[in-house]
Amino acid sequence: MNLAPLSGLYAPSLALVTDLYQLTMAYGYWQQGLQDREAVFHLYFRKAPFQGGYAVAAGLALAVDWLENLRFSDDDLAYLGGLRGSKGTPLFPPEFLAYLRDLKFTCDVDAVPEGTVVFGNEPLLRIQGPLLQAQLLETALLTLVNFQTLIATKAARIREAAGPDDQILEFGLRRAQGFDGGLGASRAAYLGGADATSNVLAGQRYGLPVRGTHAHSWVMSFADEEQAFTAYAQAFPDDSVFLVDTYDTLDGVRHAIEVAKKMRAQSHELGGIRLDSGDLAYLSRGARELLDAAGFDQVRIVASNDLEENLITSLKQQGARIDTWGVGTQLVTAYNQAALGGVYKLAALRTADGTGWDFTIKLSEQLAKTSIPGILQVRRYLDEQGHPRADMLYNTAVPLPERLVLVDPNDATRRRPVRPGAPFRELLVPVFRQGRRVLDLPTLAESRALVQREVASLDPAVRRFLNPHTYPVGLELSLYDYRTQLILAKRPQRPA
Amino acid sequence: MNLAPLSGLYAPSLALVTDLYQLTMAYGYWQQGLQDREAVFHLYFRKAPFQGGYAVAAGLALAVDWLENLRFSDDDLAYLGGLRGSKGTPLFPPEFLAYLRDLKFTCDVDAVPEGTVVFGNEPLLRIQGPLLQAQLLETALLTLVNFQTLIATKAARIREAAGPDDQILEFGLRRAQGFDGGLGASRAAYLGGADATSNVLAGQRYGLPVRGTHAHSWVMSFADEEQAFTAYAQAFPDDSVFLVDTYDTLDGVRHAIEVAKKMRAQSHELGGIRLDSGDLAYLSRGARELLDAAGFDQVRIVASNDLEENLITSLKQQGARIDTWGVGTQLVTAYNQAALGGVYKLAALRTADGTGWDFTIKLSEQLAKTSIPGILQVRRYLDEQGHPRADMLYNTAVPLPERLVLVDPNDATRRRPVRPGAPFRELLVPVFRQGRRVLDLPTLAESRALVQREVASLDPAVRRFLNPHTYPVGLELSLYDYRTQLILAKRPQRPA
Numbered sequence: 003m004n005l006a007p008l009s010g011l012y013a014p015s016l017a018l019v020t021d022l023y024q025l026t027m028a029y030g031y032w033q034q035g036l037q038d039r040e041a042v043f044h045l046y047f048r049k050a051p052f053q054g055g056y057a058v059a060a061g062l063a064l065a066v067d068w069l070e071n072l073r074f075s076d077d078d079l080a081y082l083g084g085l086r087g088s089k090g091t092p093l094f095p096p097e098f099l100a101y102l103r104d105l106k107f108t109c110d111v112d113a114v115p116e117g118t119v120v121f122g123n124e125p126l127l128r129i130q131g132p133l134l135q136a137q138l139l140e141t142a143l144l145t146l147v148n149f150q151t152l153i154a155t156k157a158a159r160i161r162e163a164a165g166p167d168d169q170i171l172e173f174g175l176r177r178a179q180g181f182d183g184g185l186g187a188s189r190a191a192y193l194g195g196a197d198a199t200s201n202v203l204a205g206q207r208y209g210l211p212v213r214g215t216h217a218h219s220w221v222m223s224f225a226d227e228e229q230a231f232t233a234y235a236q237a238f239p240d241d242s243v244f245l246v247d248t249y250d251t252l253d254g255v256r257h258a259i260e261v262a263k264k265m266r267a268q269s270h271e272l273g274g275i276r277l278d279s280g281d282l283a284y285l286s287r288g289a290r291e292l293l294d295a296a297g298f299d300q301v302r303i304v305a306s307n308d309l310e311e312n313l314i315t316s317l318k319q320q321g322a323r324i325d326t327w328g329v330g331t332q333l334v335t336a337y338n339q340a341a342l343g344g345v346y347k348l349a350a351l352r353t354a355d356g357t358g359w360d361f362t363i364k365l366s367e368q369l370a371k372t373s374i375p376g377i378l379q380v381r382r383y384l385d386e387q388g389h390p391r392a393d394m395l396y397n398t399a400v401p402l403p404e405r406l407v408l409v410d411p412n413d414a415t416r417r418r419p420v421r422p423g424a425p426f427r428e429l430l431v432p433v434f435r436q437g438r439r440v441l442d443l444p445t446l447a448e449s450r451a452l453v454q455r456e457v458a459s460l461d462p463a464v465r466r467f468l469n470p471h472t473y474p475v476g477l478e479l480s481l482y483d484y485r486t487q488l489i490l491a492k493r494p495q496r497p498a
Numbered sequence: 499m500n501l502a503p504l505s506g507l508y509a510p511s512l513a514l515v516t517d518l519y520q521l522t523m524a525y526g527y528w529q530q531g532l533q534d535r536e537a538v539f540h541l542y543f544r545k546a547p548f549q550g551g552y553a554v555a556a557g558l559a560l561a562v563d564w565l566e567n568l569r570f571s572d573d574d575l576a577y578l579g580g581l582r583g584s585k586g587t588p589l590f591p592p593e594f595l596a597y598l599r600d601l602k603f604t605c606d607v608d609a610v611p612e613g614t615v616v617f618g619n620e621p622l623l624r625i626q627g628p629l630l631q632a633q634l635l636e637t638a639l640l641t642l643v644n645f646q647t648l649i650a651t652k653a654a655r656i657r658e659a660a661g662p663d664d665q666i667l668e669f670g671l672r673r674a675q676g677f678d679g680g681l682g683a684s685r686a687a688y689l690g691g692a693d694a695t696s697n698v699l700a701g702q703r704y705g706l707p708v709r710g711t712h713a714h715s716w717v718m719s720f721a722d723e724e725q726a727f728t729a730y731a732q733a734f735p736d737d738s739v740f741l742v743d744t745y746d747t748l749d750g751v752r753h754a755i756e757v758a759k760k761m762r763a764q765s766h767e768l769g770g771i772r773l774d775s776g777d778l779a780y781l782s783r784g785a786r787e788l789l790d791a792a793g794f795d796q797v798r799i800v801a802s803n804d805l806e807e808n809l810i811t812s813l814k815q816q817g818a819r820i821d822t823w824g825v826g827t828q829l830v831t832a833y834n835q836a837a838l839g840g841v842y843k844l845a846a847l848r849t850a851d852g853t854g855w856d857f858t859i860k861l862s863e864q865l866a867k868t869s870i871p872g873i874l875q876v877r878r879y880l881d882e883q884g885h886p887r888a889d890m891l892y893n894t895a896v897p898l899p900e901r902l903v904l905v906d907p908n909d910a911t912r913r914r915p916v917r918p919g920a921p922f923r924e925l926l927v928p929v930f931r932q933g934r935r936v937l938d939l940p941t942l943a944e945s946r947a948l949v950q951r952e953v954a955s956l957d958p959a960v961r962r963f964l965n966p967h968t969y970p971v972g973l974e975l976s977l978y979d980y981r982t983q984l985i986l987a988k989r990p991q992r993p994a
Contacts, residue, residue, distance in 0.1 A: 012677070013509045019677050021669055021696040022710030030712070030733040036719065043715070081702040087737040088769065137715060144672035145680055173517055176640035177837040181508070181515050183679030184641055200517035206577040214518030216526070219539070219633060219844035222858040223532065237526040241583040249861050250990050273584065280863050331837045340836035341673040341827045348715035362718040365745050367776050494746050 008067045008146075011182065011207060015075035016068060020141040025082065028134045029098050037101075037134035042350035042359075042377050044125035045143055048370060051152055051339045055470030056460060058158045058453050059114040059126050060190050061150030063443050065143055066433065069111070072139075074102045108437040109135055112430040114380070115444070116193065117154075117452035119460060120429070121393060121475045123411060124380045126151070126344075128430055131437075133351070140346040149183075150190045152342040156311075156333055157194025158457050162465060163311040163318070166454075169326040171213050173200035173306070174334030187334035193450050196333070208446060215243040215276050215304070227254055231261040235272070239265065243274040243304055246289070251280055255289045259296045274302035274326065282307065283320035290323035302326050310338070311467060347373040350399065359399050363488045370412050375488055376400075376481055380429040383420060389459045392418065393429075396478035408476025411485075418474065504563045504642075507678065507703060511571035512564060516637040521578065524630045525594050533597075533630035538846035538855075538873050540621035541639055544866060547648055547835045551966030552956060554654045554949050555610040555622050556686050557646030559939050561639050562929065565607070568635075570598045604933040605631055608926040610876070611940070612689060613650075613948035615956060616925070617889060617971045619907060620876045622647070622840075624926055627933075629847070636842040645679075646686045648838040652807075652829055653690025654953050658961060659807040659814070662950075665822040667709050667800070669696035670830030683830035689946050692829070704942060711739040711772050711800070723750055727757040731768070735761065739770040739800055742785070747776055751785045755792045770798035770822065778803065779816035786819035798822050806834070807963060843869040846895065855895050859984045866908050871984055872896075872977055876925040879916060885955045888914065889925075892974035904972025907981075914970065 009016060031037045050057045074082075079102060085093040109131025114120055126147055129136045157170070164170055172191040178184030181203075188204030198211035205212035216234055224230035231244045244261070246254025255275060262272035275293070277285050282305045293301045305317075306328030314327055331337055351360045361375035376397030383391045394408050410416035433441045444452070463471035477485065505512060527533045546553045570578075575598060581589040605627025610616055622643055625632045653666070660666055668687040674680030677699075684700030694707035701708035712730055720726035727740045740757070742750025751771060758768035771789070773781050778801045789797045801813075802824030810823055827833055847856045857871030872893030879887045890904050906912035929937045940948070959967035973981065 008677070011509060012507055014507065016677070016699075018699040018702055019671070019680075020698050021671055022698050022701070022708045023696065023712050024710075025698065026710050026734060027712050027716050030716065030730055031719070033733050034729050039719075041719070078702075082698075085701075085708065087734065089736045091736075093734070093737065133719060137713075140713075141672050142677075145674055145677060148673055149675050149679070175515070175517055176637050176842075177644055177839070178641055179645050179675035179679035179831065179836070180682035181504070181512070181638075181641060182677055183645070183675035183682070184515075186676035186679070200519065202516050202518050202521065202578075203512075203514040205518070205581075206514055206574075212518045212581065214520075214522050216519055216523050217633075217636075218860045220523050220526065222844045222860060223527070223535075223537070223629060223847060233530050234526055237529050238522060238583065238589070240585045240587075241589065249988050253990055279867070331839070335675065335831075335836040337836045340675070340831040340833045343673070343827070346672075348718045351719060364714045364718060371775070492745050494749055 008064045009071040011185070015073060015078050016142070017072055017074045017078050018081070019145065020138065024138050024141055026093070028138055029094055031134045031137070032098055032101055038132045040131065040352035041133040041136045041348060043129045043136050043140070043346055044349050044374070044378055045127040045147060045344060045346045046123055046125045047151070047342050047344040049122050049343070051155055051336065051342050052159060054155065054159060054467065055464040055473060056119045056121060057151055057342070058154040058194055058456070059118045059120045059151055060116050060154035060193055061147035062113050062116045062433070063446070064146045064150060064186070065127070066439065066443060068142055068146065069107055069139070069434065070439065072107050074105065079103055105135070106437060107135060108132065109139070109434060110432070110436065111434040113433045114429045115431060115449070115452070117449040117456060118429060119456040121473050123374065123395065123475055124393060125378050125430060128378065130377065144344050144346055148342040148344040149186055151344070152336045152339070153187050153190035153334065154194035154453065156336045157191040157196050158453055159311040159467065160314065160327070160329055160333060161195030161454070162457065163314040164327050168324070170196045171198050171200065171304070171326060171328045172196040172330070172333055173328055174330035175201045177331040178334045184334060189446070191333055193446060194453055195450070196329070216245055218245060218248045221245065221248040227257040228260055231258055232264070235261055235265050235270070239268070239270040242272055243276050244272070245276045245278060247277055247279050251277060251285050252288050252292065255292045259292060259298060262298055262301065272298065272301050274304050276304040276306065276328070278306050282324065283317050283322040286323045287321060304328055306330065308332060315467070349373065349375050350377050361397070361484070361488065363485065363492060365489060365492055372489060374411070374477065374481070375485055381426045382429055383424045383426045389461070390473070392474040392476065394420065394476055394478050395481065397481050397484070400480070402478065403480055407479040408474065409479055409482040411477050411482065414482070417479070418476065504560045505567040507681070511569060511574050512638070513568055513570045513574050514577070515641065516634065520634050520637055521590070524634055525590055527630045527633070528594055528597055534628045536627065536848040537629040537632045537844060539625045539632050539636070539842055540845050540870070540874055541623040541643060541840060541842045542619055542621045543647070543838050543840040545618050545839070547651055547832065547838050548655060550651065550655060550963065551960040551969060552615045552617060553647055553838070554650040554690055554952070555614045555616045555647055556612050556650035556689055557643035558609050558612045558929070559942070560642045560646060560682070561623070562935065562939060564638055564642065565603055565635070565930065566935065568603050570601065575599055601631070602933060603631060604628065605635070605930060606928070606932065607930040609929045610925045611927060611945070611948070613945040613952060614925060615952045617969050619870065619891065619971055620889060621874050621926060624874065626873065640840050640842055644838040644840040645682055647840070648832045648835070649683050649686035649830065650690035650949065652832045653687040653692050654949055655807040655963065656810065656823070656825055656829060657691030657950070658953065659810040660823050664820070666692045667694050667696065667822060667824045668692040668826070668829055669802070669824055670826035671697045673827040674830045680830060685942070687829055689942060690949055691946070692825070712741055714741060714744045717741065717744040723753040724756055727754055728760070731757055731761050731766070735764070735766040736769070738768055739772050740768070741772045741774060743773055743775050747773060747781050748784050748788065751788045755788060755794060758794055758797065759792070768794065768797050770800050772800040772802065772824070774802050778820065779813050779818040782819045783817060800824055802826065804828060811963070845869065845871050846873050857893070857980070857984065859981065859988060861985060861988055868985060870907070870973065870977070871981055877922045878925055879920045879922045885957070886969070888970040888972065890916065890972055890974050891977065893977050893980070896976070898974065899976055903975040904970065905975055905978040907973050907978065910978070914972065
């Protein structure tokens, strides 16, 4: 894995990958002398995407790279210095720009390792440090973690549908949302379970396996399919997959078999055929029969055409004979839910005297959108086999009571006591301390292997696509009670 | 507008932003001696996105930048040289890599200018040149044009819903698909009709107006809302918009009014308040009443929260008093249709003797997915007011008949003759000739103005969101007949 997977890609500083209001707030904090007040923010989503039962945490390695390279360059400052307010005066005074120029990242960051399964309301990142800095990080961290988590989760679902033995190839670059929309998607797709990508830049920058066949235009450039396949086999005698549906799919398979025979006569074997249109269940069975009857049972059948986890499940149920799934648009854009609604919420501020904490809350008409105060950790309780049983969010800044009870944050009547001595692990691990990285990042392949172990450890009821069982995530009871008090204190109590 | 909007952003060469199969096909063509055979490809989509009646062509300026900087760097070639096939031998021989190193872009490119309204099956780009080169361009051109066109179209629809006088602010970076998923989205959103973006890097690189307010965390960092608003007004006395829904929205408006009074006493005016949750129709009316009653009828009401064109239409119908629409996730990811299905199809090849053309076709079980052969141009016929009436696709490589008839490509019974002497314009204009740019690109602001004129020139029935009228796009009759013959010749005629 490339050690600078993101910043190395971009020529300029990436400090301006942010919303303007982060900078206007930063100026406001600086003006008020609040820039160094210690603050704690959590980055989390409220609901797993795709109406699914879980998500796969991802994006940390990119976030680390971005944080380690965060500096305001002279170009950045010149641009900010040129911004004007409605009266034509500079939005930011030179003194503040000088402050930004000298700004160094000094926060503590704790994060859930890439590849861990996570659920709604669980912090994926916890940032603790000077208010101005911690605020400035919001947009870029959300952009990176939201998208990587979304696509890694989609890929894990597609892997679930395809099963452990089939191959999954990602080739969505052409329908991706910009160059690094595609690049980031290829990374996350591999992390989540794809075996390879067609995206050559992603192969180069992230060390992913790259794969490819040929297009319809290749076939159309020759007088007929047999000539086209023969020419391709000359170029790649041991690495050919023929696309057979340019004119008529099963005729295409027959032409592929003719060429495969000639290849075999020269001690080469055809690798596969690809179906890209039509009824994939019917055509793959027909192709398999033709191939097997001709003695080519080693030839793999690759299929593509707007595939995603539900369609793959259905094709398998229909007896499709597909060995390799080419997934593009639906994976790299997470087409049926194109964004993860991750948020970044302030949860604690040092008291003015510097000795304690004020825990903060954002209200909402919907309880589910009300934030959770505290300096949170996620404790995952495990059963005897090491499988997750329930997760507990708790405030690390106050002592835990002896008897632990989990409360559903959205339904106070749903509670479960924690068995004393139950084994657990804590999901958030230290990544930065005072701006210095303290975690060795795993390779992308290691994180990819973790995804498979993590998903397999979940109950099948949580993994299923239709109406999955809700994995229990509770607030530790004293945190729940504290949050309730805070809501009541902040919300106006209007007479009925 | 920055002259190198995309390549300047990225540090390395962008030649590897492609699918591997473009390179494997390139090698195959080179091996067969076909690399310089002249070919014509068209880039087009089949159906306008969002079940809409039109799309806004976009992405050309980015494509031009990419094409002008297309070179295989030593790093690129080293990476490609290291790729191995299934037997462990190099996928590409050194002689081919040397060919790539010396490759220079020499194609002709014709394109529809950014901001033009376009319809299904109409080429947005036509590439004519050496087969190997023209093939190599496919993925990057699709990535750029698909996404820019998708988002520009979404923004044009949101502008249609908001009307010409309301402000539209794009602030979707945090939910965008990667850093340049967000960057490209900000560009296309502005092109399509947004007034400004929150994305500072997009502001810097594309010269877009940037705008921003503050977050809930700003309010939570102070003892109460009035203190928070007062502090923000100190930082931005003439550029403040207060977010009022951290605790209770209408109480928030009252606190904003108190601070606005103090600002007025010091000769400053509050710019606006922002609603980010709850019933925006109800709350905006309530906020307007409170503001007006207090003498603050100049204070704008900004609303955000998963807005898109249908919700904006509904809010306006409900009498919402919203002046500025903050749109994020739904715009920058085109959430309800996260990809445009643009394709890039071979349509003509020089005959072996170099004097004529073979026109090529890709078949499909569905007529709508069958490609259109020829070297195509799009002629847009106009009425007396200069409004579009119908578009004709024709093959520029064969003489046009005297009497022109348009045929619906998917329904041969739907035909309309062209009135002799009807005024028209041709949509595809020369951009490159033999690899040299021949078109001066307009500024982004000019293209943005074109979008508004173009959309306004369409019949309202074509612009409406629900079941829009289908704008007529026909094949010129002789092209239609030729295509039909080609389909019949290529498709196996199996006995019934």
